[in-house]
Amino acid sequence: MIAPMPVSLLINGEPMDAVVLPRLSLADFLRENLKLTGTHVGCEHGVCGACTIRVDGEIVRSCLMLAVQAHGASIETIEGLSDSGEVADLQAAFRQRNALQCGYCTPGMLITAQDLLKQSPVPDRAAIRQHLSGNYCRCTGYQAIVDAVEATAKARAGRSA
Amino acid sequence: MKAAAFAYARATSVVNALELLAAHGDKAKVLSGGQSLMPAMNLRLLSPDLLVDIGGLAELQGVAVKGGTLVIGALTRHVDLLRSAEVALHAPLLREAAAHIAHPAIRNRGTLGGSLAHADPASELPACIAVLDATIVVRAPSGERRIAATEFFKGIYETALLPQELLVAVEMPARGKGSAFFFQEYARRHGDYAIAGLAARATIDDGRFSDLRLGFFAVGDRPLLAAAASKLTNVSVTPTVLADAAATLVDELDPQGDQQASPAMRRHLAQVLLRRCVAALLARPDLETGAAQ
Known part of the structure; x- marks a missing residue:
């Protein structure tokens, strides 16, 4: 059973079959096997948040999940969220507010922020900080990221009002 | 880093998981949510030969009230504790505690059973279930046994769980009201x-505690049900009584020092928490300052 195992899963809506070693993390599977390199690998022990993806609609650390555990699951990566336009306004707000510099944390930040905005349409700054507390950024000092998320929340609320 | 090579088995039932554990003994590790196990494996602190993945077992999921007992399946995730109406009604302490466990992405995977079996002294849920007078239900090939939460934790990452046993559920009195x-x-x-x-957890009659259970965590090698609580029960709590209880508490604690805090700092913080707790539960803000000394 140390031998490769078959997995079938959905990646950004597309069905996929693969054969993977049990020790392969979902993050490495996405990056190395599928070349979906928007999912970043930082600490590899669940602390930094750079590898955040969505599994069956909920955000998870892809470095703390094995590819074999994703059998039967629906995986969404930053490539999927970006291509569908789901986070286009959030991305624009990040750019406008300089909420990224080196960009390493940005995919995880965007997915986590979008997760918050789906659950809580107009969060205050404390709620934004708390939801993003598991995502490290070493460049921005977070202020600009919180600004961008807050501005997007307000803009979306204005549009739906 | 990345985990060393291991074999992986997706358990098809609890019986199947127990067979795998019986066959491999302590060379196997149970994979639940993986939020503590995977970091330990990625850091090469653990290198099991086999992972037995119980993540898909429906029989270990769900929260139910049976008679006066709240039964929580081992695979109940931290996010489920936050969302469950039964938990909010019958064990709101678990809901409050779950909000402090790591971050949303971790809470979406980490499980109650995994947290208890892992027995990190800094984790919230072991202390909560000790305070809630819970019982841990464990299954082995030979049958089921029940372990009081207060007897379950034996030290840092050590529990009463045997290698061939699987933690299947947690039961506790439904006592929200x-x-x-x-x-x-x-x-x-x-x-x-x-x-x-x-x-x-407290029962309060006429401004006095008729029952008080204080579960401290991260200040010893396992959750501590403080005997200091007895100093505060069935008495009128004055600043002097509270100071006496705080002194008793300090004698009970044996905290470790690490890069976060010295033993002395942990003792101090435990006393501050005690005063805040008593002041909040009795709605007596005057008690929080500890001004009597």
């Missing part, structure tokens, strides 16, 4: 490991 709860912890940043924490 008539009880008051307190939960607070100190951490450098929301979601970080606690430096010191306190979970408490």
